[in-house]
Amino acid sequence: MFVPRWKCSFTALPKLGLLLMLLVGCCFVFAPAVAASTSTSTSFPGTDESTTLPDSTPLATEAVYADPFVDDPFSDDLYGDGDWDEEWFDPLEPVNRAVFWLNDKGYFYLLKPTARVFRIVPVPLRSGVSRMFDNLASPLRAVSSLLQLKFAQAGVELSRLLINTTVGVGGFYDPAQNWWDLRKQEEDLGQVLGHYGVGEGFYLVLPLLGPSTLRDGVALVPQFYTDPLYWALHRDGYLVSKGVDAVNAVSLDKDTYESIVIEQLDPYLFVRDAYLQRRAGLVKQ
């Protein structure tokens, strides 16, 4: 029985990762002040600041600014220099761009061709497999809901897990949603941290895993332990299962990433903003 040996070398990996993340995090505690001072001096080098800015002219929609409802969906301003123009904090941009480039190559030369072959499998089968993987993430969503004291949500996720694992044949079908209208609750440990006021830290592009932040990256580590596959499979099996999950997901997707790369002026900035906006939105929920 060489099971423990496999487990041993594998469990050390996330711990090491956590340590590294924390170290990096400590290094960047002092970074914001430095970065802020440099960024303000270098902002808009292309536009000449000498041109007069007619920003003092009152706008017709001035009343929008005075919206007293902060959580109101309409509180963002339409025209102005409102609060949502703050730049995302990305001190590692050069490194992130390099990893982004690397992931991009991995996507186009490895993931995409494999996914294309995978498309031979009929859609119902592939979406079933996708739901099975999703079902395995139910414990994570339940635990995350629980940690945020969202008991009803945790209950929904647990019900989903129990119903879909049994009636739904291991999650291949989704009777919980179709028959009982129990919908997936998008929660993870990064959102738990965010819920308790932990900031994003800074934007991070992880190799293979894609866009993340310091907070969400750190949260990934304990997240391993909520994955039933992590406990059920050995290292190689686990990695293969994750690979199948990724390929299957890309095969079902309608080329979202390609479109972004083709259509956007700067795909890196576009993806960064989309990720951070989505995370901020999910934390707020």
Place this chain on the structure above:
Amino acid sequence: MKSGSIGLLVVCVFMWTSLCTLMPTGASAAEASAPQEAPQETNIVLDTEVKENGPAYEIKQTIDKIIAQLRTIDSTSEWRANVTALVRGKFNFQVMSQGVLGPNWHRASVQERERFVELFALLLEETYIGRVREYTDQQIRFGTEQIRENRAMVDTYISMDSGAEIPISYKMLKHEDEWQVYDVVIEEVSLVRNYRSSYSGVLRKKNVSGLLDEMQSKIEELKQRHAEEDGSV
């Protein structure tokens, strides 16, 4: 000891689960069965009552018309122009452009602003119109409609192949008695904010006319690509 606590946990979980499952069953069973009986011709399922001439009603009409146009792709070559006309009628690109440029709107000259509105509309058309044709057969569910004075938000959900639903909200503005879209929020990501963020990044290195040139060449590139696609199909 250990197995005992696990057993207790299982019992707790089961009780909790049955509680949570049984509670919504009564209310949602009727709702869950309702969508299946709804007419399938438009793919649109309405959760709430849609008032005539309200924002949800107007966006539904436009989506209906666009889907009808997309169904004619094989028989006509004008579908792209027709969809463009529909989108232009419903989206307020002036307001969107102003939101995208943000503070830079003030820095731009009047000509630059006009050119930006035009280019941004073209760019969005080239970007998304080709893409929506892949979603022709997806089911759309309408959620709530919120109205506050001259602004509104309409929630919709698109069912994907995997069974998941993607939430898409339309933010709308009442302009001369007509509701017009000024932002689309897909899975918490606002389109205007997304463009605003990435364009302000571009504007850090370039001025507005540089951005306009870049947009122009991107539009040409996409047009050429779409022409090739249409030709090959």
